[in-house]
Amino acid sequence: MDRGEQQLIDLVNAWAKYSEATPDADVAGFCLHYLTETAQPAVLNQHSPVASPDGLYDEKWVESLTGTANRSLTEIRPSSRLAALVGRLSKYGYFYSKKAMFPLNFKSIEEPVYLIVLAQMGTPKKSELIYEMMVEFASGIDVVNRLVGMGYIEEFPDENDRRSKRLRITEAGLTILQECFPVMNRVADVAYSSLTEGEKALLIQILDKLDRYHAEHYKLSKNAGFDEVYDRMVT
């Protein structure tokens, strides 16, 4: 039997197993299932160079963090590699967003995102908005104060709790948001338009699952120490 024949037999056998277990089996669903459930990293990385597997651990970390990796993905733990990649990509997004937001007098995309989240929340307490933004309180307060100063957010006393203040978006805030949306889309295009539509769809599918997982655990983890978080989330 030649190699291509064997591969075709493997393919059809995998399909048979999948379609037996899946009522509305289709080709795209099969491919996704095969890759995410069956395939191992080594299979996917077949085109990457493979360096000596021992002793280079820290060095690989260094490379992956600084973008100079020779891309031999097998030596570094996949979760650590992912953490480094997501961190770097979010920095690129921030870098481009700063440039894009400059004409609108925003420091970065973070500020219009505060407005969007506030618009959705309605009239939250300051602390509630900052909690939702997942930032440290001190830096959250800085952004809120800046947006108040720009006239996009207003503070008002809480009727039920005189010591507390609530926030709401102003008319000017809603207006500037309408200007921001197309700019934010342009930043997203710079960051992600080099991917194919299929790649984007795959990424969204996996990252969305991850986002839901973390949204659920974030509230539980808010006041917990790291060991408690680790024990709950890593099995």
Place this chain on the structure above:
Amino acid sequence: MDRGEQQLIDLVNAWAKYSEATPDADVAGFCLHYLTETAQPAVLNQHSPVASPDGLYDEKWVESLTGTANRSLTEIRPSSRLAALVGRLSKYGYFYSKKAMFPLNFKSIEEPVYLIVLAQMGTPKKSELIYEMMVEFASGIDVVNRLVGMGYIEEFPDENDRRSKRLRITEAGLTILQECFPVMNRVADVAYSSLTEGEKALLIQILDKLDRYHAEHYKLSKNAGFDEVYDRMVT
């Protein structure tokens, strides 16, 4: 012909086309190719609810940014959805890293990453290290000064340029790094271990491609305005 038969014929035809063009065709490579080059988002999102396609644009943005989306991915532009997801995931990572780094007296994972990058660069100028970290100069200086204060980095005069200072990691810096590596891996596990190995491999494959693309454009974009960046990177 029944539905399953038609799907199997589609699968084998797609395989035939792929294996003809690909010398070492295998099943995993085929699946990845099919999803990233052939499949459309609508196909992959078949299980997502589909809301009314018009008028909800901004609201979908809001939802996607605050994690309360009903996950109907078809209405929001994929690039924008990705930007929001990557931003949120990096915030979760930062949140967990702060907790994990607390016993080591670091504010977040950012500080040991400075040490790692510095260890790799050798004896860079301050500005070179901060450039590599992709942060604003003022916040980069704060981190460097803090690490100098902790004894993990030392400054020394540049032999060729007396006005300038260079940095290098200290013995204490190298020692603390050895303590940091396992902690950083634990943070990565909290962030990504809920994915399957196949999902991680897929993510790495796509994000790595994106990272290389941005590493290449970052240098060109450093001093450019956003419109210039957009015109060069989005076609």
